[in-house]
Every structure is written in structure tokens, then in C-alpha cells.
Amino acid sequence: MKIAAKEVNADGYGLMGLTLYDKVQSDEHKLEAMKTAVEQGANFWNTGVFYGGVGPGIDPEANLALLKKYFERYPEDFDKICLSVKGAVNISNFQPDSSKENICRDMEITFKYLPKKQLDMYTISRVDSKLGVEAAVRNVLPYIQDGSVKSYCLSEAGSESIRKAHAIYPVAAVEVEFSLFALDVVDAGVFKTCAELGIPVIAYAPLGQGMLTGKVDSNSLPENDIRKNWDRFQTEVYEKNKGLVDLISQIATKNSVTNAQVALQWVRAQSSKNKDYPEIIILPGSSNAARVKENFTHISLPDEDIKQLDDFVTSFKRAGGRYNAHADANLLQ
Numbered sequence: 001m002k003i004a005a006k007e008v009n010a011d012g013y014g015l016m017g018l019t020l021y022d023k024v025q026s027d028e029h030k031l032e033a034m035k036t037a038v039e040q041g042a043n044f045w046n047t048g049v050f051y052g053g054v055g056p057g058i059d060p061e062a063n064l065a066l067l068k069k070y071f072e073r074y075p076e077d078f079d080k081i082c083l084s085v086k087g088a089v090n091i092s093n094f095q096p097d098s099s100k101e102n103i104c105r106d107m108e109i110t111f112k113y114l115p116k117k118q119l120d121m122y123t124i125s126r127v128d129s130k131l132g133v134e135a136a137v138r139n140v141l142p143y144i145q146d147g148s149v150k151s152y153c154l155s156e157a158g159s160e161s162i163r164k165a166h167a168i169y170p171v172a173a174v175e176v177e178f179s180l181f182a183l184d185v186v187d188a189g190v191f192k193t194c195a196e197l198g199i200p201v202i203a204y205a206p207l208g209q210g211m212l213t214g215k216v217d218s219n220s221l222p223e224n225d226i227r228k229n230w231d232r233f234q235t236e237v238y239e240k241n242k243g244l245v246d247l248i249s250q251i252a253t254k255n256s257v258t259n260a261q262v263a264l265q266w267v268r269a270q271s272s273k274n275k276d277y278p279e280i281i282i283l284p285g286s287s288n289a290a291r292v293k294e295n296f297t298h299i300s301l302p303d304e305d306i307k308q309l310d311d312f313v314t315s316f317k318r319a320g321g322r323y324n325a326h327a328d329a330n331l332l333q
């Protein structure tokens with residue numbers, strides 16, 4: 001599919017965890033993972049002006065700084081990659097902020113780190129309900145009109161917001177959490193709306209922020225990991241949802257593949273299986289070259305296993321929210 005006049009593959013790569021989760025590995029290790037993503041054909045990349053994290057002594061722009069290093073080393077990749085930068089958040093209180101001033105600030109930050117004053121996609125992280133989505137789009141438009149930004153995306157937007165925004169200027173993509181663990185966007189009608197309007201969906205966290213791999217749970221996360229705040233990684237909630245991880249592990253073992261490959265293949269297959277689903281770009285993240293390679297190695301699963309997963313998620317009543325009560329209030333607005 002084409003986004004911002006670039007041919008984009010259905011495998012994308014999320015950069016957030018490189019700085020927000022991984023506080024241990026060297027930049028060299030991360031740059032190797034990033035290069036592997038390109039080599040594997042994952043040419044839709046997603047970063048954010050605050051993906052370094054927030055808090056005392058933390059640089060919110062660290063993810064962009066790492067990306068700058070990447071493009072300094074591999075300048076030829078800048079044109080190969082379709083880059084989305086997420087913003088429109090007030091980093092002092094982490095609430096949606098699509099004001100003209102905040103978006104202007106995002107642009108100034110972004111262009112400090114890119115080799116050219118050229119951004120494929122600006123992503124509005126959350127709908128700013130106080131301001132309204134139409135005003136948010138109008139605040140992005142000057143950058144599209146002057147050619148510095150090629151397109152925009154809405155993250156965690158509901159159907160009504162998508163329609164309102166699209167009526168002002170075509171939405172290039174909608175980014176939402178979508179995985180075996182999170183089918184909220186389907187239930188909320190977002191997939192149907194996107195399919196009808198011809199808008200591709202960026203399926204973020206297709207590994208359930210690591211949970212579906214069977215290797216990330218409440219006990220394995222370091223104390224300072226942001227995911228410690230999310231419901232899914234609270235021990236009692238994790239235990240209630242563990243049946244899903246167990247089923248994925250069982251199918252992975254039976255087919256001699258990994259949990260991550262099962263979870264990603266299930267997401268990849270959804271668009272062609274369901275007529276009222278949009279085109280989907282998967283957006284897994286990993287800071288490890290071998291795991292990046294594993295994630296972009298496509299597998300096939302027997303129909304009976306796919307059916308078992310489909311049946312499970314159809315009746316699955318997830319315990320807990322996707323993040324926590326505070327953060328979930330801004331989802332699918």
C-alpha cells in the first residue's frame with residue numbers, strides 16, 4: 001500500500017520500546033535491531049517526540065536522538081522508510097494537547113533530528129476532546145500545506161472522530177492497539193469505519209506489549225518499566241488472562257514456531273479474512289536483532305489452530321483494561 005507517496009509493506013516496526021522499555025542495551029545493539037528491521041522489509045517506522053519517557057533525568061526526545069544516529073549511519077534509509085512521528089501530548093501532564101502551540105513545538109523538536117525537513121506522517125497520539133478533532137486537524141494542515149509533513153494519522157481515535165477529521169483532510173492511517181489480546185477497535189466499529197473510508201490501520205502492540213510472547217509478565221519487568229503501571233501486568237490480572245498466553249504457547253510448540261510468530265501471523269491474516277476489515281500494517285517492537293528477524297519471518301498455521309485462536313478470542317472476556325483507568329479514559333475517543 002502507499003502512504004505519503006511511499007510504498008509501505010504490511011510489516012512495520014515500532015521504535016518506542018528501544019528507549020521507553022529497554023534501559024540496558026547499548027545504542028549499538030539497538031541500531032543493529034533497527035537495521036535488521038529494514039533488511040526484513042519493515043519499512044513503516046513509528047517514533048514519538050516523547051518516546052524517551054518522562055520524569056526526572058529522563059530525556060523525552062531520546063528516541064528521536066537514537067533515530068538521528070541511525071540516519072547518520074545509514075542516510076540512504078531515510079527515503080526507504082516511511083516515518084511516523086507521534087505528538088500532540090502535553091508532556092508535563094501527559095494529557096492530549098493538539099493546540100497550535102503544542103503541534104508547533106512537536107514540529108520544531110522533530111525537525112531537529114531528521115536529516116531533511118520532511119516528515120512522512122505526523123500522528124496525533126490521542127484525540128484532544130477539549131479542543132475537538134477538527135481543530136486538531138486544522139492545526140496540522142499548515143505543515144501539510146507547506147510540504148514539510150506529507151500526511152497525518154490519528155491514534156486511538158473513535159469512528160466519529162475519524163469521520164470528522166477525514167471530512168476536513170484525508171486521514172492517511174489510524175493507529176490502534178490490535179492483537180489477540182486487544183480487539184476493542186473491532187467492537188467499537190473502528191475497523192468498519194476505516195475499511196469504508198479506505199484508511200489503513202496501524203496495529204500497534206500486536207504482541208500485547210510483550211505479554212503474548214510468554215516471556216514478559218509482571219515478574220520479569222524491571223521496577224522502572226512503565227508497563228508496571230498497566231492492568232495487564234498486575235499479577236492478579238495477568239493470571240486471569242493467562243489462558244490466552246497458554247493457548248498461544250501450545251500452538252507455537254505444536255508448530256515448532258514461537259509465540260511471537262503465532263501472535264503476529266494471526267494479526268497479519270485478519271485483513272484478508274474479514275471483508276469489513278481495513279488493510280493492516282503490523283507494528284511490533286523489539287530492541288533485539290534476532291527477535292526482529294523472528295518477528296518478520298512469516299509462518300503459516302493449520303486452519304484448525306487459527307480456528308482455535310478465533311474461537312478463544314471470540315469468547316475471551318479480558319480482565320482489566322488495556323492500560324489503567326486513568327490512561328484508558330483517552331482511548332478510542
Ligand SMILES: NC(=O)c1ccc[n+]([C@@H]2O[C@H](COP(=O)([O-])OP(=O)(O)OC[C@H]3O[C@@H](n4cnc5c(N)ncnc54)[C@H](OP(=O)(O)O)[C@@H]3O)[C@@H](O)[C@H]2O)c1
Binds near residue numbers: 014022175204
Ligand atoms: N499509539 C499508541 O498509543 C501506542 C502505544 C504503544 C505502542 N505503540 C507503538 O507500537 C509499537 C510496539 O508496541 P510495544 O513495543 O508496546 O508492544 P509489542 O510490540 O506488542 O511488544 C514489545 C515487547 O515484546 C518483546 N518482544 C518483541 N519480540 C519478541 C519476541 N520475538 N520474543 C520475545 N519477546 C519479544 C519486546 O522486548 P525486546 O525489545 O526485548 O525484544 C518488548 O518487550 C511501539 O514501538 C510504538 O511504536 C503505540
